[in-house]
Amino acid sequence: MKTVFEYTRGMLPVTTGYCPGCTHGIAHRILMEVLIERGTLGETIGVAPIGCSILSHNYLNVDMCESAHGRGPAVAAGIRRALPDKTIFTYQGDGDLASIGAGEIVHAAHRGEKFTTIFVNNAIYGMTGGQMAPTTLIGQKSTTGVDGRKKEVSGMPLRMAELLATIDGAVYVERVALDTPAHVRGAKAAMHRAFEIQEKRLGFSFVEVLSTCPTNWGLPPTAALKWLADNMIPYFPLGILRTPGEVK
Amino acid sequence: MAKKGIVKFDIDKCKGCELCVVVCPKHILKIHEHDVNIMGYHPISVSDEEQCIGCANCAVMCPDGVISVYTE
Ligand SMILES: Cc1ncc(C[n+]2csc(CCOP(=O)(O)OP(=O)(O)O)c2C)c(N)n1
Numbered sequence: 001m002k003t004v005f006e007y008t009r010g011m012l013p014v015t016t017g018y019c020p021g022c023t024h025g026i027a028h029r030i031l032m033e034v035l036i037e038r039g040t041l042g043e044t045i046g047v048a049p050i051g052c053s054i055l056s057h058n059y060l061n062v063d064m065c066e067s068a069h070g071r072g073p074a075v076a077a078g079i080r081r082a083l084p085d086k087t088i089f090t091y092q093g094d095g096d097l098a099s100i101g102a103g104e105i106v107h108a109a110h111r112g113e114k115f116t117t118i119f120v121n122n123a124i125y126g127m128t129g130g131q132m133a134p135t136t137l138i139g140q141k142s143t144t145g146v147d148g149r150k151k152e153v154s155g156m157p158l159r160m161a162e163l164l165a166t167i168d169g170a171v172y173v174e175r176v177a178l179d180t181p182a183h184v185r186g187a188k189a190a191m192h193r194a195f196e197i198q199e200k201r202l203g204f205s206f207v208e209v210l211s212t213c214p215t216n217w218g219l220p221p222t223a224a225l226k227w228l229a230d231n232m233i234p235y236f237p238l239g240i241l242r243t244p245g246e247v248k
Numbered sequence: 249m250a251k252k253g254i255v256k257f258d259i260d261k262c263k264g265c266e267l268c269v270v271v272c273p274k275h276i277l278k279i280h281e282h283d284v285n286i287m288g289y290h291p292i293s294v295s296d297e298e299q300c301i302g303c304a305n306c307a308v309m310c311p312d313g314v315i316s317v318y319t320e
Pocket of ligand 1: 050051052053092093095096097100122124125126127128133213
């Protein structure tokens with residue numbers, strides 16, 4: 001019998017508190033698979049955000065540090081200075097990274113911090129019950145925008161990958177999605193590239209992962225995958241926005 | 249002939265989300281109609297394992313580490 005797939009030992013043998021069909025579980029798993037495949041699991045330090053993944057330190061089999069809301073990049077920058085040899089990542093939601101933590105992520109990129117950020121964009125505040133995020137799409141309903149987001153009131157959804165790709169210190173920026181097996185495999189490849197850049201200490205690396213929030217979108221998990229593909233990908237196009245070759 | 253696949257489930261971790269069901273190219277995964285697991289969810293099952301090709305699409309999409317895949 002040949003093994004095709006077994007759950008990675010990078011994930012602790014526990015049941016996560018995530019809702020059924022929440023793609024945080026997929027993002028966690030491929031991140032840990034990447035660290036195992038690169039042989040860096042044992043020397044990695046992760047920084048957890050505020051959001052549904054606040055308890056990710058209970059699920060990911062690496063050393064982790066909690067951070068105040070949106071301040072993961074500042075914590076990671078401190079860890080990098082204290083422990084220059086470690087592999088370091090922040091794992092952040094869109095409320096955490098694009099809203100309250102927009103300043104931290106921009107300046108981490110601007111300084112060319114040598115860590116990797118995994119940005120889980122589910123277009124809503126999950127943990128607190130479905131409030132509008134900067135990434136919420138036009139027309140998308142949230143508890144703070146019950147008639148759907150309106151451009152005149154809340155502006156257009158913020159494209160963080162594009163924004164960060166304008167910053168010289170951000171040497172690797174890619175957007176991926178978790179709506180199909182092929183995209184999940186592509187997301188994992190993107191994380192490999194991001195950690196390779198970090199290992200070479202070329203600068204800041206950033207992977208935006210389009211994800212679902214079935215509970216707060218009010219959709220069954222499988223319909224949420226389709227909603228992601230139909231609505232998020234057209235506005236948040238997938239692909240590599242910046243590579244070291246483009247950075248002078 | 250296509251390779252014969254084998255799927256194994258860690259039933260008590262399943263939340264019945266069906267992400268695996270919709271990505272199975274052979275449409276052989278289905279949620280138990282009657283059984284419930286330790287968390288109270290109807291968990292995943294395989295209807296016709298003979299047809300499994302071991303592509304692991306189901307396991308790749310599973311957010312909860314329920315599925316292992318092998319080939320003979
Ligand atoms: C300083 C501060 N402000 C506000 C909050 C409330 N809060 C907790 S989680 C959250 C948003 C999380 O959303 P997101 O980052 O998108 O992550 P998700 O839960 O969707 O994974 C907010 C506003 C907080 N904990 N701390």
